[in-house]
Amino acid sequence: MASALLAAGCARGKRVCARIALALLGMLLPVAPGAEYGDVVLNRLSERNEMRPVIFPHWFHRIRFRCKVCHSELGFEMRAGANHITMGDIIDGRYCGMCHNGETAWSVDNCHLCHSGKPGLATGIRGSNETGGPGRW
Amino acid sequence: MLRRPAVYLMLLVVPAILLGSEPRWISLREDGLHDPASPAIEWLQEPGDALSLLPPDSVGNQVAWIRALREGYIEPRTNIFPETKIRVLDMDIVMERTGELPMVRFPHAPHTEWLDCENCHDRIFVEEVDANPINMLAILNGEYCGVCHGAVAFPLTECNRCHSVSRDGFSGKPGVQPTAAAGQE
Secondary structure (H helix, E strand, C coil): CHHHHHHHHHHCCHHHHHHHHHHHHHHHHHHCCCCCCCCEEECCCCHHHCCCCEEECHHHHHHHECHHHHHHHCCCCCCCCCCCCCHHHHHCCCHHHHCECCCCECCCCCHHHHCCECCCCCCEECCCCCCCCCCCC | CCCCHHHHHHHHHHHHHHHHHCCCCCCHHHCCCECCCCHHHHCCCCHHHHHCCCCECCCCCCECHHHHHHCCCCCCECCCCCCCCCCCCCCEEEECCCCCCCEEEEEHHHHHHHCCHHHHCCCCCCCCCCCCCCCHHHHHCCCHHHHCECCCECCCCCHHHHCCECCCCCCCCCEECCCCCCCCC
């Protein structure tokens, strides 16, 4: 439909063509790409150690666990970047390692499944829908 | 016809409304976070594959998470350690110092279905009515309610979900509400 509109407009002259192109561009703006709401980027140590940043999806985990499992039982602070977790902790069964042990969820030798972020991302909470998270983040 | 500004405005607005009304989720490959070159893209679940099956909402993950939980769409585990005590509290608090906006009704029930008491008390909120200097600026800065709302729980664009009690229609007393009135959402 978009290309038909553009073709019809362009047949009427350059100015109309440009205006329609602009309008079509405007349509695309509300659907600009963005992270899923609550996604967390963790890159305190990752890239320094030649791994991609970690992308933690809250949406996936909250389907399976209530917030309190990680934020109370496992001791994760409720502030992105406030948890100084190392791979050593995880291998020893703490934090992510409580489940990511090859039994409940995939084990630590599947490095790339967690370390899946684009290079250069800063640690923090993200989300594309309506707000990008409170100002402090 | 195409010379009228109103037509261009329609061209802009109508598709935006149509596109905006349907829930939609961006694929991992295009979300700006995942590296399209990562082998994980082939393995990880796409948000839309899971979230499209849950009751819809207009904001956040576009999922009505409380409904999803209460109506059995999801059954997230409450604990990993068998000795962990599951604490749920049904108590609403009406906060009256909200300036010109309707008062806030805070329902403990849906919050404690997800969280433990110690997640908020006393780290974020002192366990006493009117003892917390909560204000919107702090919330927008990620303090108090803003630790979760605007980050993982519904965003701060949804004023009326918290500011839900009109001063005119409220005949009770602010603060802790009688249990019979609790459970309303």
